[in-house]
Amino acid sequence: MRFANATLADGSRHDVEVADGRITALPAASGRPAAGDDIDLGGALLLPPLVDGHIHLDKTLLGLPWVPNQSVGNRVADRIEAERRVRAARTVPESETGANLVRQVVARGTLHMRSHVDIDSQLGLRNLHEILKVRERFAGLVTIQIVAFPQSGILRSPGTAELLDAAIAEGADLLGGLDPVGIDGDLDGHLDALFAIATRRGVGIDLHLHDGGEGGIAQMVAIAERTRAAGLAGKVAISHAFALGSVPLDRAARTADLLAEAGIAIMSHGPGGATIPPLTLLHEHGVRVFGGSDNIRDAWSPFGNGDMLERAMMIGYRASFRHDAELAFALDMVTNAAASVLGVAPYGIVPGGPADFVVVEAETVAEAVAARPTRKLVVKAGRVVARDGVLVP
Amino acid sequence: MRFANATLADGSRHDVEVADGRITALPAASGRPAAGDDIDLGGALLLPPLVDGHIHLDKTLLGLPWVPNQSVGNRVADRIEAERRVRAARTVPESETGANLVRQVVARGTLHMRSHVDIDSQLGLRNLHEILKVRERFAGLVTIQIVAFPQSGILRSPGTAELLDAAIAEGADLLGGLDPVGIDGDLDGHLDALFAIATRRGVGIDLHLHDGGEGGIAQMVAIAERTRAAGLAGKVAISHAFALGSVPLDRAARTADLLAEAGIAIMSHGPGGATIPPLTLLHEHGVRVFGGSDNIRDAWSPFGNGDMLERAMMIGYRASFRHDAELAFALDMVTNAAASVLGVAPYGIVPGGPADFVVVEAETVAEAVAARPTRKLVVKAGRVVARDGVLVP
Numbered sequence: 172m173r174f175a176n177a178t179l180a181d182g183s184r185h186d187v188e189v190a191d192g193r194i195t196a197l198p199a200a201s202g203r204p205a206a207g208d209d210i211d212l213g214g215a216l217l218l219p220p221l222v223d224g225h226i227h228l229d230k231t232l233l234g235l236p237w238v239p240n241q242s243v244g245n246r247v248a249d250r251i252e253a254e255r256r257v258r259a260a261r262t263v264p265e266s267e268t269g270a271n272l273v274r275q276v277v278a279r280g281t282l283h284m285r286s287h288v289d290i291d292s293q294l295g296l297r298n299l300h301e302i303l304k305v306r307e308r309f310a311g312l313v314t315i316q317i318v319a320f321p322q323s324g325i326l327r328s329p330g331t332a333e334l335l336d337a338a339i340a341e342g343a344d345l346l347g348g349l350d351p352v353g354i355d356g357d358l359d360g361h362l363d364a365l366f367a368i369a370t371r372r373g374v375g376i377d378l379h380l381h382d383g384g385e386g387g388i389a390q391m392v393a394i395a396e397r398t399r400a401a402g403l404a405g406k407v408a409i410s411h412a413f414a415l416g417s418v419p420l421d422r423a424a425r426t427a428d429l430l431a432e433a434g435i436a437i438m439s440h441g442p443g444g445a446t447i448p449p450l451t452l453l454h455e456h457g458v459r460v461f462g463g464s465d466n467i468r469d470a471w472s473p474f475g476n477g478d479m480l481e482r483a484m485m486i487g488y489r490a491s492f493r494h495d496a497e498l499a500f501a502l503d504m505v506t507n508a509a510a511s512v513l514g515v516a517p518y519g520i521v522p523g524g525p526a527d528f529v530v531v532e533a534e535t536v537a538e539a540v541a542a543r544p545t546r547k548l549v550v551k552a553g554r555v556v557a558r559d560g561v562l563v564p
Numbered sequence: 565m566r567f568a569n570a571t572l573a574d575g576s577r578h579d580v581e582v583a584d585g586r587i588t589a590l591p592a593a594s595g596r597p598a599a600g601d602d603i604d605l606g607g608a609l610l611l612p613p614l615v616d617g618h619i620h621l622d623k624t625l626l627g628l629p630w631v632p633n634q635s636v637g638n639r640v641a642d643r644i645e646a647e648r649r650v651r652a653a654r655t656v657p658e659s660e661t662g663a664n665l666v667r668q669v670v671a672r673g674t675l676h677m678r679s680h681v682d683i684d685s686q687l688g689l690r691n692l693h694e695i696l697k698v699r700e701r702f703a704g705l706v707t708i709q710i711v712a713f714p715q716s717g718i719l720r721s722p723g724t725a726e727l728l729d730a731a732i733a734e735g736a737d738l739l740g741g742l743d744p745v746g747i748d749g750d751l752d753g754h755l756d757a758l759f760a761i762a763t764r765r766g767v768g769i770d771l772h773l774h775d776g777g778e779g780g781i782a783q784m785v786a787i788a789e790r791t792r793a794a795g796l797a798g799k800v801a802i803s804h805a806f807a808l809g810s811v812p813l814d815r816a817a818r819t820a821d822l823l824a825e826a827g828i829a830i831m832s833h834g835p836g837g838a839t840i841p842p843l844t845l846l847h848e849h850g851v852r853v854f855g856g857s858d859n860i861r862d863a864w865s866p867f868g869n870g871d872m873l874e875r876a877m878m879i880g881y882r883a884s885f886r887h888d889a890e891l892a893f894a895l896d897m898v899t900n901a902a903a904s905v906l907g908v909a910p911y912g913i914v915p916g917g918p919a920d921f922v923v924v925e926a927e928t929v930a931e932a933v934a935a936r937p938t939r940k941l942v943v944k945a946g947r948v949v950a951r952d953g954v955l956v957p
Contacts, residue, residue, distance in 0.1 A: 236927060237926075237927045237928050237930065237931045239887065239888040239928075239930065240886040240887050240888070242886060242887075245884070443880075443881035443882050443883075443884060444881075444882065444883070444884030468934065468935075472886060473886060473891060473930060473931075473933075473934040474877060474880070474881055474934050476935070484867060485881075487836075487867070488836035488837075488867055488878075489836050489837065490836075490837070491638070491836060491837030493633040493635060493865060493866060494632065494633050494635075495632040495633070498866060533630075534629060534630045535630050535632075537630065537632065537866060538630045538866075540866075541861065541866040541867050542861075542869070
């Protein structure tokens with residue numbers, strides 16, 4: 172079959188020929204009317220599938236009656252406490268709310284995601300098991316990479332290191348971490364634990380690092396050293412990395428060089444209240460920069476909806492992006508760059524590649540990011556899985 | 565007629581009885597099925613109409629083919645230059661693009677707005693005349709308050725003071741201003757010109773103040789002194805006021821006291837790249853704080869869509885709001901507080917008041933802000949003017 176008259180990101184007009192779930196050819200648009208099973212896109216913009224590089228499928232309360240935020244303080248530690256209370260009051264398992272979120276994001280064009288899953292001494296591997304069910308359930312539709320995330324710290328929640336190790340054995344793909352200094356108060360202890368498991372298990376690491384200023388930078392420098400020593404280049408990411416946005420630019424630039432050399436990627440969701448890393452500077456220094464939703468209607472944040480075009484807009488808004496090339500960079504963060512970090516391959520609109528794509532009514536990539544139109548079509552392996560923002564049953 | 569089974573902002577369930585464009589009664593929901601012309605809201609949330617306290621109807625390029633941003637530098641002065649180039653290339657008058665924007669925002673529930681309109685020695689009163697046409701055209705649907713805005717400065721664009729004066733004579737409602745120091749380089753000269761016209765014409769003032777840090781604070785202090793001296797309490801607003809977010813909190817608090825005493829309101833759009841004023845601190849110190857869209861798809865910004873529920877979310881996101889009361893405060897900024905600053909009266913969901921309201925599928929005000937659902941109904945004077953996000957022809 173043929174998806175006729177698509178505008179690609181570079182502005183060129185093509186037909187997309189599809190068979191057996193793959194793109195078989197990308198000829199210049201013939202202008203031939205659609206026939207049979209063909210779908211005429213009428214010049215709409217065709218993008219690769221959206222990629223969410225940082226989501227918390229187990230935290231969302233999506234589909235439940237509205238749950239007011241209950242955090243008392245603003246520190247990460249206060250909010251961990253608040254989440255415990257919300258979690259205790261839950262009446263629906265994480266596999267159901269997680270599934271609600273997967274359905275919502277697929278309808279908005281996300282077909283690949285990296286989900287952090289909380290692991291601590293209270294929860295054990297319960298949330299992992301719930302999200303493994305979600306991964307299984309939607310296996311034909313989306314890829315879900317799972318990060319075993321020590322939301323309560325590693326050292327301050329005894330037994331967590333062993334649980335992280337067990338999580339990898341049971342199907343988690345990467346190890347997470349959390350503010351080695353701000354939460355665990357022990358940089359070396361936290362990193363010792365993580366890198367030991369990562370080396371033994373042969374997996375990557377994606378750490379949450381909220382700690383700001385020089386303290387945060389020092390932790391990045393340590394992570395870069397450990398990454399080099401462990402030979403984990405290309406397999407480590409630091410999520411948030413607010414510190415890069417709270418130090419002078421030359422300091423950020425020198426840190427960027429270290430990160431690039433160590434092969435560490437940086438994830439930003441375009442934070443609302445915190446400082447945003449200097450994204451283009453990082454990119455210019457060779458750091459892969461990718462995007463993610465972070466919290467979506469959960470105990471951490473009432474905001475968020477998993478729409479990665481909207482996320483690209485939020486990132487661009489926070490980063491003072493205005494030019495078309497900047498908006499294209501924001502889109503890249505939630506498509507190509509995120510796919511690269513997550514190891515999604517093959518990826519992109521290429522002959523021989525998977526017939527996965529998203530269609531929106533927009534003239535240009537810049538307009539798609541700025542206006543975030545409803546997804547006209549979401550196509551997975553050549554099959555229309557969502558139309559006009561609604562899943563096809 | 566009756567809008568049955570509405571949930572009001574406080575959670576109570578009411579029927580809204582309407583006659584001759586006004587709310588005649590608000591009895592507790594009877595549960596009686598809708599009959600005749602009645603509309604059953606099925607428990608959906610009914611909000612007062614949204615108010616945009618800061619829009620630029622003459623700048624938007626909405627409805628034109630995508631126009632890439634052309635600014636070369638990041639300073640306000642660079643961006644004024646970039647806008648001149650975009651303006652020169654325009655093929656459609658501001659009255660048409662402005663009308664496109666009015667239609668879009670009405671479909672999203674905005675029924676009152678304050679639009680700044682560019683005035684300088686090149687443009688003269690052309691943009692004012694274009695937006696006066698828009699005001700006339702939509703007079704039955706929305707109220708548009710017009711600010712005569714010296715986008716190129718007053719002193720650095722000779723003749724502008726006279727044009728501002730003429731703009732008031734021709735129908736503008738308030739005087740605008742722009743960074744007295746950052747653009748005009750003459751605090752007293754800029755304020756002399758503005759307050760002389762305001763006093764002579766008996767109108768209020770709404771200044772754009774981007775200048776940050778202590779320099780920005782000093783300008784606010786001067787504006788507060790002038791406002792007191794001119795007896796303009798309650799008629800002056802400062803838009804953006806980034807400086808309040810870039811000084812220590814105690815300095816912001818002392819400035820807030822001066823602003824409150826002088827009766828000066830502060831407008832924030834939840835800036836992406838600049839510092840946001842401490843909104844709750846300002847409110848606690850007695851300053852009226854209101855919200856606006858600012859730029860919408862124009863030479864200044866590719867972003868924005870005029871959706872004031874989304875704007876409340878952006879404000880809340882930037883201000884680190886999470887609790888229901890904070891989200892309600894963000895909504896207040898684009899409803900009651902903005903209506904109060906704009907002098908929209910009567911306003912609100914009260915017997916005897918206008919039958920103007922917005923209906924969304926949300927359990928609570930907090931959810932409405934966080935999720936920004938499509939407007940189920942927009943009602944003006946008892947008439948449904950938009951349904952499911954689309955204007956009723």
